[in-house]
Amino acid sequence: MASTVVTAPVAVAKAFSPGHVTGFFEIPKLPSSGPQYRGSRGAGFSIDRGISTTVYVFDGKTGSKVLINGRTAKPKDAEVSQWVIDRYAKSAEKPFFVRVEHEIDIPVGFGLGSSGAAALSLSYALNAALGSKQSMQQAAQLAHEAEIACKTGLGTVIAEYAGGFEMRTGAGAPGIGTVEKISLEDNYKAVILCISPISTKAFLANRMDMINGLGGRMLDKLAETKSIDDFMKMSYQFADTLGLTEGKCRAPVRALRAAGIECSVALFGETVFTIVPEACTNEAADVLQKFEGTLLVCDIDGRGARVL
Ligand SMILES: Nc1ncnc2c1ncn2[C@@H]1O[C@H](COP(=O)(O)OP(=O)(O)O)[C@@H](O)[C@H]1O
Numbered sequence: 001m002a003s004t005v006v007t008a009p010v011a012v013a014k015a016f017s018p019g020h021v022t023g024f025f026e027i028p029k030l031p032s033s034g035p036q037y038r039g040s041r042g043a044g045f046s047i048d049r050g051i052s053t054t055v056y057v058f059d060g061k062t063g064s065k066v067l068i069n070g071r072t073a074k075p076k077d078a079e080v081s082q083w084v085i086d087r088y089a090k091s092a093e094k095p096f097f098v099r100v101e102h103e104i105d106i107p108v109g110f111g112l113g114s115s116g117a118a119a120l121s122l123s124y125a126l127n128a129a130l131g132s133k134q135s136m137q138q139a140a141q142l143a144h145e146a147e148i149a150c151k152t153g154l155g156t157v158i159a160e161y162a163g164g165f166e167m168r169t170g171a172g173a174p175g176i177g178t179v180e181k182i183s184l185e186d187n188y189k190a191v192i193l194c195i196s197p198i199s200t201k202a203f204l205a206n207r208m209d210m211i212n213g214l215g216g217r218m219l220d221k222l223a224e225t226k227s228i229d230d231f232m233k234m235s236y237q238f239a240d241t242l243g244l245t246e247g248k249c250r251a252p253v254r255a256l257r258a259a260g261i262e263c264s265v266a267l268f269g270e271t272v273f274t275i276v277p278e279a280c281t282n283e284a285a286d287v288l289q290k291f292e293g294t295l296l297v298c299d300i301d302g303r304g305a306r307v308l
Pocket residue numbers: 068076077078079080081082102104107108109110111112113114115116118152153198199200201267268269
C-alpha cells in the first residue's frame with residue numbers, strides 16, 4: 001500500500017504588524033549611506049488593521065513558499081518577503097524550508113504600509129521560530145533593511161515598530177532612527193477610502209525632488225504643537241503640493257472638506273484619509289461611502305508590531 005509521508009514543521013510562529021499612514025515626510029541627505037541609517041523623517045499613525053504572518057519551519061530541505069491570503073504569491077508580489085527569508089537563510093545555523101502565510105487585511109499598494117508590515121511581521125515570526133539570538137529590535141532592523149533594499153518604503157518599519165500617532169524625528173531603522181509618540185486625548189478613529197494603488201518605488205524615484213524640505217519644516221511645527229488638527233492640515237498641504245489631491249481623490253477630498261472635515265491623501269496611494277474623534281466617525285464614513293473604493297474605519301494601533 002502506498003503511503004504519504006507528511007513532515008511536521010519543527011517550529012511555528014506568528015506575528016502581527018499594524019498598517020501605517022504617512023501624512024508628510026522628508027528624506028534627509030546623510031553622509032553615511034548604510035541601509036540602517038537611511039530612511040525618512042515624518043509623521044503618521046499606525047492602524048489596527050495590518051498583516052499577520054505565520055511561518056512553518058521544516059528541517060531537511062531548503063527553500064520557501066509564500067502565500068498571501070491563502071494563494072501562492074508571484075515573486076513580484078512577495079519581493080520584500082523573499083528578501084527577509086534569504087537573509088535569515090544566509091545566517092541560519094542549519095538549512096531550513098519555510099512556508100510563510102501572510103494574512104493581509106489592508107489593500108496592498110494604497111499607502112497603508114503593507115510592504116513594511118509584511119517585512120516586519122515576517123521578520124518577527126522567523127526570528128521567533130528559528131530561536132534566533134537576535135533581539136526584536138534587530139529583527140525589526142532587518143525588516144527596515146528589506147524595505148530600503150526593495151525601495152518599497154523608508155520610515156514605515158520604524159513607525160509600525162513603534163505604533164501610535166508618531167513623529168519620526170530621526171531617520172533610520174528601529175534603534176537608530178528616533179520616534180516620538182503623541183498621545184491622543186480622545187478616542188480617535190481613522191476613516192480611509194482606498195481608491196487606486198500608487199507604486200511607492202516609482203513615486204520615490206520620480207517625484208520626490210519637488211518637495212524635499214517641506215516635510216521637515218512641517219515636522220518641526222508638529223513637534224511644537226503636537227496637535228492632530230495641525231497634522232491633518234499639514235498632511236493636506238503636503239499631498240496637495242505633490243498633486244495627490246487631484247484626480248480620483250479630488251471629489252472625496254472636496255466632499256469631506258465641504259463637510260468641515262480635514263482630510264488628506266495617504267503616501268503613497270490614491271487613498272483619502274482623515275482622523276476624527278470617535279463621535280464624528282459616522283459623519284466622515286457617510287461622506288466617503290458615496291465614492292468608489294474600499295472604505296476602512298480603523299482604530300489607531302498604539303502597541304506596534306508584536307509576536308502573537
Ligand atoms: N505581503 C507582502 N509580501 C511581500 N511583499 C509585499 C507584500 N505586500 C507588499 N509587498 C511588496 O510591496 C509592494 C507594494 O509596496 P508599496 O507600493 O510600498 O505599497 P504599500 O503602500 O501598500 O506599502 C508590492 O508590489 C510587493 O512587491
